[in-house]
Amino acid sequence: MSATPVIEARGLVKVYALGATQVPALRGVDLTVRRGEFVAVMGASGSGKSTLMNILGCLDVPTEGMYELDGESVNGLDRDALADIRNRKIGFVFQGFNLLPRTSAVENVELPLLYDRSRRRRATRELALEALARVGLAERAHHLPNELSGGQQQRVAIARALVTRPALLLADEPTGNLDSRTSLEVMALFQELNQQGLTIVLVTHEHDIARYAHRVVGMRDGRVIRDAPLPERRDAAADLQSPQLALEP
């Protein structure tokens, strides 16, 4: 593994213009995430964590500051170049799953490969089935999203994020729409993928969820107020076996 950090951000500032008023969402954020880390970004709504997430995910560009993703500078790239970076380097998992309706699981997973300009699109279907197998949904490949449970849908979304073998998996409130047991299942999957070497940045406002990360970055009012490794990290797979959870429906 090279020493290049996956995320290297310095002095990120983002100002939104709401009419005449300038609304600062980020007021100078520094963040470094090394390869193989599992980082939870926490904060209340309005803390700037969504803005940070959008910039880290190359969906938006900072007003000021420097951002390098996997050793590549993102500053000054145009729309399409950002799209290519997202395609090659980032896998997204959203709160609302964001699967294409009336489109089978495997076709949803294939989606990023359809827009892949670098790879010579070999065996798209195979790669998609492989990714589905990694999240344990190989036998549901041809189900439509509305035939799958919430947890299964989120696992399809994770498979879609994995299929391009990205440098970074960005998860925005991935458990927000799930019950606690399914949330644990998803977190267990994240931990497993992380152990296999995947770098994960997770945005959440739930402490219970953040406990499964290596490190927690706390945000308030557009600034990082806390950035520390978690002393005692919980194991989601083990928690799934615990008796009080087993009692829940």
Added chain:
Amino acid sequence: MRALVLVKVAWQSIRRNTLRTLLTVLGIIIGVGAVIVMVAVGLGARERIHQQIQNLGTNMIVLTAGAATQGGVSQGAQTFNRLTVADAEALRREGTLLAAVSPVIVAPGNVIGGVGNWRTHTQGVATDYQTIRDWAVSSGAFFDVNDVRTARKVAVLGATVAKVLFPDQDPVGQEIQIRNVPFRVLGVLAEKGQTAGGSDQDDVVLAPYTTVQTRLAGRHFIPQILAATASPSDIPAAMEEIRAIMREQHRLASWEEDDFTVRNQEDLAQAAERTTEVMTVLLAAIASISLVVGGIGIMNIMLVSVTERTREIGIRLAVGAHARDVMVQFLVESTVLALVGGAVGVAAGFVGARVLARITGWETVVSPPTVVLALAFSAAVGIFFGFYPARKAANLNPIEALRYE
């Protein structure tokens, strides 16, 4: 993205909303159907005119007085109507490629005989006329060369005249009076029907041109001289030959324009077709307005579709679609939509043309080029009217699109 994938995605989204799709493309269906029917009617009319022109005779060349107007200024009154029997005789003598030549001397006037009195045209022609017009007699016989040479007072009746004057008896051998001159009826011509212009070709009496010239007093004129070649391939050369002989006959200097016009059947057909062509284009233009209206319908539904699928667009952009990918996707979708409408419209056009033909008795011809053109046009409508919604989709901000509820 691969073209096939795009078409598949487009097809999926179209199939999701079958009823909506059908209503959306109804405009295109009606438009394409109407264009196809209109053009089919036009082509049918053209086909019929063509047949009628062919029906005039075989390998026929028509010489008329006066220059064709396309030559610029018309030639003026003194040069008008200058065809003479001498011209026809010169062509007969000197034309090497002309298998048959006949002047047509028209002498309008009443014909009396049998049970009635009928106002018609008596045409003085040579025996070659029968060859040129490919016109058989249904009873009796045509007059022969001797009749022409000796200017005998004999006549052949057109089917209409025969029917009017001799409804219950065979006119052959009967006597008729043309402008008070008695003629003996030698035969009756087979029926030819109407010309492209709608006049009755059978309303005619044919007599030797020599007889008409010498025995019938009063007004007559020579509107045309007819000629025919032995084979169709001789026609262009024969037309040149006629021009040369006629210029000689009329003693035209080299700088003078022709004071006559030589045309073949093809030329006549084209002149007649020009009228129907204008009508066809006009009808098709009116019909294509509904194609444009259909296009607006497509634009409308594509705008709705873009709004409905904002989230999908957001997902696609987030996982790496370029603006162009999204744009092409929606353009393909609107084009496929329009093409589906076009295809159904073509089918409707086929049926419509058949039904119209059955009801009105008109001939209708659905030609492959029309079908291809109609499909191409509907695809163009799809692209044109799909452009704005597609661009709107492509320019969406991925963050806002993902958050869209």
